[in-house]
Amino acid sequence: MASLEDRISKPDNGQTEGQDTESSTGMNVNAASFVPGGPFSWADETAEAETNSEPSAVNAKAEKEMSDMSKAQTDGASEGLGGSSGIYDTSYEVNVKLSDLQANPDDPLFSIKSFEELGLDENVLKGIYQMRFTKPSKIQEKALPLLLRNPPTNMIGQSQSGTGKTAAFVLNMLSRLDYSPNMINTPQALVLAPSRELARQILGVIQIMGAFVQGLTSGVAIPTEVANRNRDGLKVQIVVGTPGTTMDMIRRRQLVADQIKVLVLDEADNMLDQQGLGDQCIRVKQLLPKTIQVVLFSATFPNHVVEYASRFAPNANQITLKHEELTVEGIKQLYLDCPTETDKFDALVHLYGLMTIGSSIIFVRTRKTALEIERRMNDENHTVACLTGEFEGAQRDIIIDSFRSGQTKVLITTNVLSRGIDVQTVSLVVNYDLPDDGHGKADPQTYLHRIGRTGRFGRVGVSISLICGNRSYQMIKEISDYFGVDMTSLPHDDWDKVEETIKKVIKSSRAGSNFQANNATANGTNDISM
Numbered sequence: 125m126a127s128l129e130d131r132i133s134k135p136d137n138g139q140t141e142g143q144d145t146e147s148s149t150g151m152n153v154n155a156a157s158f159v160p161g162g163p164f165s166w167a168d169e170t171a172e173a174e175t176n177s178e179p180s181a182v183n184a185k186a187e188k189e190m191s192d193m194s195k196a197q198t199d200g201a202s203e204g205l206g207g208s209s210g211i212y213d214t215s216y217e218v219n220v221k222l223s224d225l226q227a228n229p230d231d232p233l234f235s236i237k238s239f240e241e242l243g244l245d246e247n248v249l250k251g252i253y254q255m256r257f258t259k260p261s262k263i264q265e266k267a268l269p270l271l272l273r274n275p276p277t278n279m280i281g282q283s284q285s286g287t288g289k290t291a292a293f294v295l296n297m298l299s300r301l302d303y304s305p306n307m308i309n310t311p312q313a314l315v316l317a318p319s320r321e322l323a324r325q326i327l328g329v330i331q332i333m334g335a336f337v338q339g340l341t342s343g344v345a346i347p348t349e350v351a352n353r354n355r356d357g358l359k360v361q362i363v364v365g366t367p368g369t370t371m372d373m374i375r376r377r378q379l380v381a382d383q384i385k386v387l388v389l390d391e392a393d394n395m396l397d398q399q400g401l402g403d404q405c406i407r408v409k410q411l412l413p414k415t416i417q418v419v420l421f422s423a424t425f426p427n428h429v430v431e432y433a434s435r436f437a438p439n440a441n442q443i444t445l446k447h448e449e450l451t452v453e454g455i456k457q458l459y460l461d462c463p464t465e466t467d468k469f470d471a472l473v474h475l476y477g478l479m480t481i482g483s484s485i486i487f488v489r490t491r492k493t494a495l496e497i498e499r500r501m502n503d504e505n506h507t508v509a510c511l512t513g514e515f516e517g518a519q520r521d522i523i524i525d526s527f528r529s530g531q532t533k534v535l536i537t538t539n540v541l542s543r544g545i546d547v548q549t550v551s552l553v554v555n556y557d558l559p560d561d562g563h564g565k566a567d568p569q570t571y572l573h574r575i576g577r578t579g580r581f582g583r584v585g586v587s588i589s590l591i592c593g594n595r596s597y598q599m600i601k602e603i604s605d606y607f608g609v610d611m612t613s614l615p616h617d618d619w620d621k622v623e624e625t626i627k628k629v630i631k632s633s634r635a636g637s638n639f640q641a642n643n644a645t646a647n648g649t650n651d652i653s654m
């Protein structure tokens with residue numbers, strides 16, 4: 125098998141990728157937009173990427189979602205785990221930069237070892253137990269004391285995919301709300317997320333984690349058909365929304381923002397780095413009280429976003445990682461040589477014929493390719509579903525819910541679902557097309573988020589990138605160099621060898637498991653069998 129270096133000198137086969145990409149990475153935010161209190165008028169709004177912007181308070185549907193998600197979480201938690209995530213490893217360094225805390229090096233915040241020691245309300249702890257969390261992950265252990273400290277301080281927090289950032293910011297919000305009866309309908313915390321699927325998922329976590337908190341109310345601000353007609357607005361304590369819809373709702377006073385004291389941006393680098401989303405996030409922030417605690421979380425904060433992030437969340441405590449520390453050990457990264465684009469599809473069909481896979485996600489570059497692969501996989505008698513940004517909200521909800529529940533096992537999608545989605549049974553991620561930055565270069569951040577849909581919280585996962593032509597060899601090389609990882613090569617013409625190699629990498633990660641299975645039986649069998 126040729127090495128990556130060897131393959132890069134191969135002539136390009138001339139194939140070009142489609143242009144109908146949903147990836148907007150690589151678009152820098154206009155620095156002028158970040159001037160706090162700078163000139164701003166509604167007339168200069170960027171085009172609203174979302175349609176049918178509407179509020180959606182907690183309702184019967186959300187209740188059902190919550191119970192489905194609760195079940196999925198519990199099911200996932202009780203399934204076997206294997207592999208090493210590094211979550212409890214001390215081998216990687218989490219670099220905590222404490223702004224004002226640095227004045228007091230003896231601050232006991234660093235010695236927090238359990239959820240109980242954080243001083244969380246007992247009803248919040250009950251929610252944690254309900255989720256079967258027994259021990260915080262490193263990011264939770266490091267971030268929570270800083271987040272919970274008074275007076276509230278801003279935070280920029282980074283940790284590997286699937287390491288529990290959601291719980292860190294949710295626990296902070298639950299601990300900061302005023303639950304007095306007269307505040308039950310008052311929005312007090314706001315989370316912005318880049319996709320409706322992620323917003324709904326975060327709402328689910330809030331509702332499970334806050335299940336024992338008396339009087340907690342929460343809801344989503346995402347585009348839906350019902351909400352446009354909802355003139356009463358969103359009168360809940362925690363709102364999770366996509367930036368455009370949330371901005372519209374605040375502007376129309378459907379969401380009263382005067383009492384909001386915490387603003388969280390999940391996938392913050394992505395939101396701040398995209399022209400439309402970034403502008404909307406800034407506008408939302410400008411509509412909130414000046415004293416809010418701003419919390420930014422992501423697995424990635426590329427250098428060019430860090431400066432913007434620091435201006436968005438001034439004087440923030442920062443928890444950062446070096447990019448060599450970002451990959452999750454439990455995710456085994458493979459790539460497969462394909463001489464032509466046609467061979468990519470054949471390879472995909474072979475792969476699915478070869479393995480019994482728990483759940484898997486196939487990432488493609490364009491909506492058109494997604495539909496095409498869906499059709500062709502169906503023709504090959506593989507049951508697959510497809511979700512892209514062009515689908516209506518209600519349709520997207522049905523598709524993702526079906527995938528979450530395990531009814532649909534294979535999801536073909538674009539970058540719209542590359543970030544944040546947490547489905548613990550996903551054992552395989554296929555990069556049918558490698559993510560690029562729109563200028564022909566690899567997009568390592570998106571690659572990392574995509575493969576991070578597997579290997580969640582210590583689980584074993586496999587990612588397979590399909591490579592074709594000189595350009596994509598160059599891209600996979602850029603990605604492996606950026607993260608400092610070795611990727612295992614798979615041949616396209618020897619399926620016995622492919623099978624053997626995949627078995628070997630899964631076995632090696634299980635054998636090397638040092639995962640402390642605090643919420644699961646560590647039998648390592650939920651994933652791929654061959």
Ligand SMILES: Nc1ncnc2c1ncn2[C@@H]1O[C@H](COP(=O)(O)OP(=O)(O)OP(=O)(O)O)[C@@H](O)[C@H]1O
Binds near residue numbers: 286576
């Ligand atoms: N302390 C814990 N103990 C056990 N499981 C946990 C703990 N914290 C979080 N989890 C589980 O880990 C999984 C990943 O968590 P989460 O989605 O918050 O990761 P993340 O860091 O936000 O990942 P990403 O960067 O991909 O968005 C979830 O299924 C969550 O329930």
